[in-house]
Amino acid sequence: MxxxxxxxxxxxxxxxxxxxxxxxxxxxxxxxxxxxxxxxxxxxxxxxxxxxxxxxxxxxxxxxxxxxxxxxxxxGAEPPVDVTRPSLLRPRPLAGIRFVVDENVARLAPLLRLVGLDAEYDRAWRDERIAGRALEAGRVVLSRDRALLKRSAVVYGRLVRSARPWDQLVEVLGLFGLLRPPGLLGRCLRCNLELARVDKSEVMDRLEPKTKKYYDQFYICPGCGRVYWRGSHCERMLARLKRAGVRVGP
Ligand SMILES: [Zn+2]
CATH class of the missing domain: 3.10.20.30 (Beta-grasp domain)
Incomplete structure (x- = not known):
């Protein structure tokens, strides 16, 4: 033989x-x-x-x-990959789809949050911490670093192939069956925390005159206090996502 x-x-x-x-x-x-x-x-x-x-x-x-x-x-993967289903290679599935983002694809974190997905990122975290978060918190690691993805603590991950952030977003959404993600204004782009509805009267003093005039629904981050609303920038992002085949929820 x-x-x-x-x-x-x-x-x-x-x-x-x-x-x-x-x-x-x-x-x-x-x-x-x-x-x-x-x-x-x-x-x-x-x-x-x-x-x-x-x-x-x-x-x-x-x-x-x-x-x-x-x-x-x-x-390799045959999209869509469902991380909540056990398989021979990954018998312990995740409770849901949540990400932890490595520094080499850092710009993916706010883009994933933009469409309402949970994406942890901390520029201070080294490989060991990222792998630890993947294991403890059941998160999918997104990285361009093969050594990180080879760690045994990392069960689910993606070696991100695309170089540009928007292409990376579409790559990740397509792989994990998320081309219809939850929706805009679900999470703070800075903190990854879920946004809460806030009364216009409570944030009036922080708004520009035009924003006051044209918008009535506002959201606030419970962490950093940043206020969000569905302005023209949101419409531009939605259009861009739509062109990329991503249909964002309501
Ligand atoms: Zn925040």
């Missing part, structure tokens, strides 16, 4: 593999007992990007030990 196994990656994962692939896959010399998770990650693909592993006609989990002379099919 050959000591080499062939690892065949789906196209989205093949683009991440850091080794010249032979046509139809990567020939991997099996020299030691190693889990498929370790092998795949040694080739540069974080486990968060892998959604199914098949060998000898059977689905395998991350702990499966790669055997020599084997052909292994490794597939």
């Amino acid at each position: 050959s000591a080499v196994s062939r690892l065949v990656f789906s196209d989205d994962l093949a683009a991440l593999v850091r080794r010249r692939a032979a046509a139809g896959g990567v020939d991997y010399p099996v020299r030691r007992r190693a889990s498929i998770k370790d092998v795949v990650e040694s080739l540069g693909v974080p486990h968060t990007e892998v959604y199914s592993i098949e060998a000898h006609g059977r689905a395998r989990d991350f702990a499966w030990l790669l055997e020599p002379g084997c052909r292994v099919l490794i597939r």
Whole structure:
């Protein structure tokens, strides 16, 4: 039996593999007992990007030990990914979709909040803290750092492929089936806290004359006190999202 196994990656994962692939896959010399998770990650693909592993006609989990002379099919995400459903690779699902955002995709945080999604971000948090938040609070890690996503505390994550923030937003929404996100003015863009309705009379003294004249519904952040309303800037953002295929709720 050959000591080499062939690892065949789906196209989205093949683009991440850091080794010249032979046509139809990567020939991997099996020299030691190693889990498929370790092998795949040694080739540069974080486990968060892998959604199914098949060998000898059977689905395998991350702990499966790669055997020599084997052909292994490794597939990436097939959107929409539902993090609330258990799978062979991720038997413990999340209670809901919530994110923790790494510094290298920091601008994603306010964009996710803009469409009403829970996205934690703190520029002071290093990898260990982000991975800790993912584990304790059941959050999906968004990052362009493969080393962070390879951490075992990170169960759900996305190696963000797009470079521009708005493209990154659409990428993440599409992947997790969120192209109809909750809605504008759900969360504070700065703090990620849920906004509360506030009476116009309570914020009157803080509004510009035109805002006073044309708007009647206001929201306030319980953390930083910033006041929000559905002004023309909101309409412009909605139009931009719509062009990107995102239909924001009411
Ligand atoms: Zn705030």
